[in-house]
Amino acid sequence: MNHAAERSPFAARSVLAAIAALATFSVLAAGNGCSDSQQAAPPFPDASPLDSGSPDAQLPIDGGDGADATDMRHGAPSDKYPAFQVKMPRVESKGGPVIAAPHFVLITFPNDPMADALETFVADFLKSPYWTATTNEYGVGAATSTNVRLQETLPAQWSDVGPWLRGKLDGTHSELPASNENTIYVVYYPPGARDPDTQHDSMACTEYGGLHASITDTGAAPIVYARIPRCLEYNGTIGFDALTIATAHELVESATNPLESSKPAWVGLAADSQEWAFPFGYYTREFELTDLCFAMPPVKPLGLPYFVQRSWSNAASAAFRDPCTAGVDEVYFNSIPALPDRIQVYDPVSGQIVETPGIILPLGESRTIELSLASDGPSQAWTISTTEFFSPKPAKFLVKELDRTSGRNGEKVYLTIRWAEPAGKNSQTHATILNKLGNRTTFWPFPVVSPE
Numbered sequence: 001m002n003h004a005a006e007r008s009p010f011a012a013r014s015v016l017a018a019i020a021a022l023a024t025f026s027v028l029a030a031g032n033g034c035s036d037s038q039q040a041a042p043p044f045p046d047a048s049p050l051d052s053g054s055p056d057a058q059l060p061i062d063g064g065d066g067a068d069a070t071d072m073r074h075g076a077p078s079d080k081y082p083a084f085q086v087k088m089p090r091v092e093s094k095g096g097p098v099i100a101a102p103h104f105v106l107i108t109f110p111n112d113p114m115a116d117a118l119e120t121f122v123a124d125f126l127k128s129p130y131w132t133a134t135t136n137e138y139g140v141g142a143a144t145s146t147n148v149r150l151q152e153t154l155p156a157q158w159s160d161v162g163p164w165l166r167g168k169l170d171g172t173h174s175e176l177p178a179s180n181e182n183t184i185y186v187v188y189y190p191p192g193a194r195d196p197d198t199q200h201d202s203m204a205c206t207e208y209g210g211l212h213a214s215i216t217d218t219g220a221a222p223i224v225y226a227r228i229p230r231c232l233e234y235n236g237t238i239g240f241d242a243l244t245i246a247t248a249h250e251l252v253e254s255a256t257n258p259l260e261s262s263k264p265a266w267v268g269l270a271a272d273s274q275e276w277a278f279p280f281g282y283y284t285r286e287f288e289l290t291d292l293c294f295a296m297p298p299v300k301p302l303g304l305p306y307f308v309q310r311s312w313s314n315a316a317s318a319a320f321r322d323p324c325t326a327g328v329d330e331v332y333f334n335s336i337p338a339l340p341d342r343i344q345v346y347d348p349v350s351g352q353i354v355e356t357p358g359i360i361l362p363l364g365e366s367r368t369i370e371l372s373l374a375s376d377g378p379s380q381a382w383t384i385s386t387t388e389f390f391s392p393k394p395a396k397f398l399v400k401e402l403d404r405t406s407g408r409n410g411e412k413v414y415l416t417i418r419w420a421e422p423a424g425k426n427s428q429t430h431a432t433i434l435n436k437l438g439n440r441t442t443f444w445p446f447p448v449v450s451p452e
């Protein structure tokens with residue numbers, strides 16, 4: 001039985017606390033993976049002009065009426081979208097199977113006041129453009145659902161939802177359809193139910209809003225399932241919204257990475273996209289598709305009157321659309337830092353050194369980083385700010401100064417950074433560019449280290 005269940009990206013809090021003693025990585029000492037979790041989400045670096053001859057990207061706004069050198073440095077708005085060629089991040093398959101035609105079996109218990117609403121939500125959700133946009137490119141097609149309302153109450157003492165489910169599928173319980181290669185069971189805990197797994201009970205609704213897992217030692221088809229605790233609040237959402245968000249998350253991931261432990265499939269950023277993993281906690285953790293968009297605000301996709309979470313699309317990312325897709329037609333925008341250095345960063349969880357693009361910033365010096373502003377269509381100017389992950393609030397490890405705080409496609413903005421005291425040798429932080437336009441936020445993370 002495998003319970004490498006997935007949870008929110010910030011489940012490693014206690015592990016991070018343990019690194020406080022690591023003197024050589026002093027800037028991480030007070031790290032808390034949650035520090036900026038509500039503000040940011042996914043993305044990456046390496047911006048260069050689309051081609052060096054691109055007039056849109058290179059022309060000064062107007063050379064003839066007194067534009068000075070500073071203006072020329074900032075370029076001009078362009079009607080070529082995106083104005084710059086951008087290397088975008090991607091998730092890689094580990095080679096395991098996906099469930100091509102998922103059939104979700106929704107299991108509720110008696111007197112669940114939300115059973116009707118949850119069943120209706122899932123049926124609508126699976127027919128929505130969101131489902132196609134978040135799963136189709138990974139080999140997952142149309143999905144269906146069946147509703148099972150158990151007559152029994154959840155036992156007060158049960159060992160775990162996995163063994164409980166397995167017992168239900170021993171061939172003597174006609175109330176549950178047998179598992180085949182397309183089946184994914186979704187167990188909705190009734191209000192007030194405790195997670196049978198003590199560890200998970202303590203984390204339910206704080207560290208995770210849902211889990212998916214698989215049982216692979218049955219000798220028959222693996223049993224793939226998700227469990228959704230009844231959270232009144234999770235990750236800033238409350239009531240029914242918290243349940244639809246958690247359900248959408250687990251449905252996408254259980255189909256795209258059903259054998260998450262034994263034969264993982266779509267999980268983990270590619271090696272050349274590792275800098276994008278850090279805002280979620282650490283470099284070497286393998287994030288599933290929806291985890292990567294955990295920090296983005298929930299959305300109501302077109303035609304779906306429910307809040308769901310955005311989920312990662314390699315196709316969208318490759319096309320410089322929002323990698324955290326919701327199946328919605330919207331302009332994507334970002335400010336991409338030029339990262340000239342190949343650096344080594346320390347992963348506090350695995351203890352490994354990970355190589356990524358980034359910035360080497362000597363102590364006592366400052367460096368100026370060029371940000372290339374790009375969108376995939378016309379937009380208003382967006383505002384630009386910066387933040388850092390893994391730094392104790394309110395203190396930050398870097399002093400960061402932007403020479404402009406807004407701009408649009410084709411323009412350039414310059415960020416100057418230096419270490420704040422008391423940075424030392426081997427200091428390390430993860431700076432992030434935040435872009436805001438209306439109610440949308442995008443970001444671009446990049447690591448900064450000091451030389452030894």
Ligand SMILES: [Zn+2]
Pocket residue numbers: 006007008249253288290291
């Ligand atoms: Zn997840």
